[in-house]
Amino acid sequence: MHTNPFLVVANWKMNPLTIREAxxxxxxxxxxxxxxxxxxxxxxxxxxxCPPFPYLGxxxxxxxxxxxxxxxxxxxxxAFTGEVSxxxxxxxxxxxxxxxxxxxxxxxxxxxTQVNLKLKAALQSSxxxxxxxxxxxxxxxxxxxxxxxxxxxxxxxxxxxxxSLPRIVxxxxxxxxxxxxxxxxxxxxxxNDIMGIMILIKKIISEIYQKDVASRVRIIYGxxxxxxxxxxxxxxxxxxxxxxxxxxxxxxxxxxxxxxxxEREVK
Numbered sequence: 504m505h506t507n508p509f510l511v512v513a514n515w516k517m518n519p520l521t522i523r524e525a526x527x528x529x530x531x532x533x534x535x536x537x538x539x540x541x542x543x544x545x546x547x548x549x550x551x552x553c554p555p556f557p558y559l560g561x562x563x564x565x566x567x568x569x570x571x572x573x574x575x576x577x578x579x580x581x582a583f584t585g586e587v588s589x590x591x592x593x594x595x596x597x598x599x600x601x602x603x604x605x606x607x608x609x610x611x612x613x614x615x616t617q618v619n620l621k622l623k624a625a626l627q628s629s630x631x632x633x634x635x636x637x638x639x640x641x642x643x644x645x646x647x648x649x650x651x652x653x654x655x656x657x658x659x660x661x662x663x664x665x666x667s668l669p670r671i672v673x674x675x676x677x678x679x680x681x682x683x684x685x686x687x688x689x690x691x692x693x694x695n696d697i698m699g700i701m702i703l704i705k706k707i708i709s710e711i712y713q714k715d716v717a718s719r720v721r722i723i724y725g726x727x728x729x730x731x732x733x734x735x736x737x738x739x740x741x742x743x744x745x746x747x748x749x750x751x752x753x754x755x756x757x758x759x760x761x762x763x764x765x766e767r768e769v770k
Contacts, residue, residue: 507549508545508546509549509764510549510723511744512553512601514601514751515555519752525561531758532757533567536758539762540769544761547764547765548761552751553573560594569598569599570596572597575625589625589628599672602621605676615658618655623663631672632671633674638677653703656711657711669719674746675722676725697742728745730763733759745764
C-alpha cells in the first residue's frame with residue numbers, strides 16, 4: 504500500500520468537439536468508477552481531468568475528480584490575445600495546471616524560461632503545477648537524454664523555493680513515445696527506461712536543493728499510456744502517477760487504467 508493516492512491526469516487536448524460529448528464522457532467515467540472502488544476509490548486514486556478551456560467552467564463538479572487546465576499564462580492579466588490567466592482557470596474550477604507540455608514547446612515555441620515563469624506564477628496561486636519534461640527521438644538517439652532533462656528541470660526550478668516542492672508534480676513524457684504505441688518501459692536500453700529517468704530527476708532535484716527533498720516531488724509518466732501497457736508501468740513502485748492522453752477520451756480505454764491504478768493501491 505502506498506502513502507499518497509496514485510495520480511491519474513487525463514489530458515484531453517483539443518477534444519472532444521462539443522460540451523455534450525464531454526459531459527457524456529464524464530458520466531461514463533463516473534458510472535465506471537462507482538463500480539471500481541465505490542467510496543474507497545477517492546482514497547486510492549486522485550483523478551484530474553484537463554479539458555479544453557471552454558469546458559472548464561461548464562463541466563459539473565464531481566466527487567470523483569478534480570479539474571485541471573492544459574496551460575496558463577504567467578501574467579495575471581493584459582493584452583495577451585488567445586491566452587488564459589491563472590485567476591480565470593481558478594474561477595472556472597481548476598485545481599491543477601499542466602505546464603510545458605511537449606506540444607506547447609514544439610508547436611507554440613514555449614521555452615524553458617516561460618515554463619519557469621508559469622511555474623512560479625502557479626505556485627503563487629492555489630493551482631498544483633504539473634511540469635512536463637522529456638526528450639525527442641533525435642535527442643534520445645544522440646545520447647542527450649540526461650542533458651536535455653537536466654536543463655529542463657534546472658531551468659523550471661530556477662528561483663523556486665524549497666518549500667514549494669511538495670506541491671510540484673514532474674511528468675516525464677518522452678516526446679518520441681507520445682501518440683505512438685511505444686513507451687519507455689518497453690525499450691531495450693535500460694539507461695533510458697522510466698525508472699532510470701525517475702532516478703535522474705530525483706538526482707537533479709537533490710543537486711538543486713538537498714537530498715532529502717527530492718522524495719517530496721511526485722514524478723509521473725506520460726507517453727502513450729493505455730490499457731495494454733499500464734500494468735507494466737504500475738510495476739514501478741516509486742511511480743506516483745500517469746499522464747494519459749488519447750486513452751482518456753474513451754471510457755472503454757480509460758476505465759481499465761483507473762481500475763488497475765486502484766488495484767495497485769489496495770495491494
